[in-house]
Amino acid sequence: MSGILARYDALIQAGELKADPDQRAAAKRLAKLQEDLEAIPKRGSVLWRALSRKPEAIEGVYMWGGVGRGKSMLMDLFIETLGIDRKRRVHFHAFMQQVHALLREARKGKSGDPIPPVAARIAENVRCLAFDEMVVNNSADAMIMSRLFRALIVDENVTVVTTSNRPPHDLYKDGLNREHFLPFIDLIDERLDVISLNGPIDYRLDRLGGMESWHTPLGDEATAQVREVFFRLTDYKPEDAEHVPSAELDVGGGRMLHVPKSLKGVGVFSFKKLCGEARGAQDYLAIARAYHTVILVGIPQMGKDMRNEAARFVTLIDALYEHRVKFFATAAAEPKDLYVSGDGAFEFERTASRLMEMRSDEYMALGHGAQDAAND
Known part of the structure; x- marks a missing residue:
């Protein structure tokens, strides 16, 4: 399987995409992430079992920019050419709906914090979690995202790749109880490489x-x-x-x-x-x-x-x-x-x-x- 950079360049050569320096820079960064993820021993292998602890999470990527800048296209190429089994691409809104359903299930007849077991369940078969269009429109999502994603990234060592129309500091801007959401923005700054694709061209x-x-x-x-x-x-x-x-x-x-x-x-x-x-x-x-x-x-x-x-x-x-x-x-x-x-x-x-x-x-x-x- 050829990586994202080779696939991207091939699309340029075929005339299916227009050459764009910002897009290629993002593809190059995603290609490096592919190499890092593919170098991790396969789960269940002899080398995996020989490790004393789970591999630490690799720094993810947060791509943001205006409409039609090619973010979703690059995300698709990244996932299609990523040579690992434990990968998942999902629209962010659908993912949060699933999270709320899992939290409701985890709370039934049980005490204690439901976030850690939900994060563990999500991470069972996922090493790289890729979201398209991260956006936060309601306080219910905002209230749990900081803790959920810290559990996924820090505790479960999941690498997150996401696209968004907004830079991290503009997520949930002016939202209700936004102070509870700010630690999530800090987490993005700590654990994800923020890349801008915010040029003037709207390919869409x-x-x-x-x-x-x-x-x-x-x-x-x-x-x-x-x-x-x-x-x-x-x-x-x-x-x-x-x-x-x-x-x-x-x-x-x-x-x-x-x-x-x-x-x-x-x-x-x-x-x-x-x-x-x-x-x-x-x-x-x-x-x-x-x-x-x-x-x-x-x-x-x-x-x-x-x-x-x-x-x-x-x-x-x-x-x-x-x-x-x-x-x-x-x-x-x-x-x-x-x-x-x-x-x-x-x-x-x-x-x-x-x-x-x-x-x-x-x-x-x-x-x-x-x-x-x-x-x-």
Whole structure:
């Protein structure tokens, strides 16, 4: 089996990838990690049994950067070409769901700290644990991650490799009880090599092939278009559409928002759920921080009797715009025709203008986040 660096260079030579110095530097670091992991004696071998204690964990890798920088591609190549049996690649959200299930099981009728036995169980058949898209959206995950990952890395000697859209110090930023999460950031600094792939090129946008972001009128054709966007952006197999992960997003105040489809920083919502229910700016800011791309389906034409829905929609779009979130939608009409009469219709013209700007190539090329957002 050829290693990640040879495979990456072969893809460049074949014209399937464009040469990128940051990507190659990351591939080189991952190749070194492969060598270190493959040098460890195989579990159960004579050499393994001769060791007086388990091999110490090898320093892992934390790759972060904007959308479409090739993080998931490099992770896939790393795992595919890693020549050990005890490896696992899993989406971070799915892993944390499993962790919570194991913790519930460990607590049944038992006293004591459930973290160590859960970590030991996870590590039974795993020497290298690879996560795609590490993101922390709720306090339940944040509260246990420091202790869980210290147990996995320090006690069970598991090597962790992960990708994220955010640098470590921005994980769970402004989250509830974030002070309990800070030791996890310290653990990343101690035990993982942090690599930035945060250049200006968004290779994932190439996959969209110029697909439009606003689809009207409502119907099967519009739905099919945004469905295709989701699968292109997340690399999820369309034939497995029934098993797309969902998520529970912490929107503050002890409230959780169910996200029907949530994968690799792409969230899918319905207009009815986001704007037809009582929600405020805090909810929409949580979405804007958590997702680099939002797909909203079922936007209706709004009459005078829908002034509350129109006002919430305005607040939602403001939050997404200010955080440079890529926005795809199915709607009953073009933005300028969505809300033409009723309270706030004049102010809605600003939202329609923003929606038109959000469809532009220039907006789509912007990196996710509010820190450098352009002023009006």
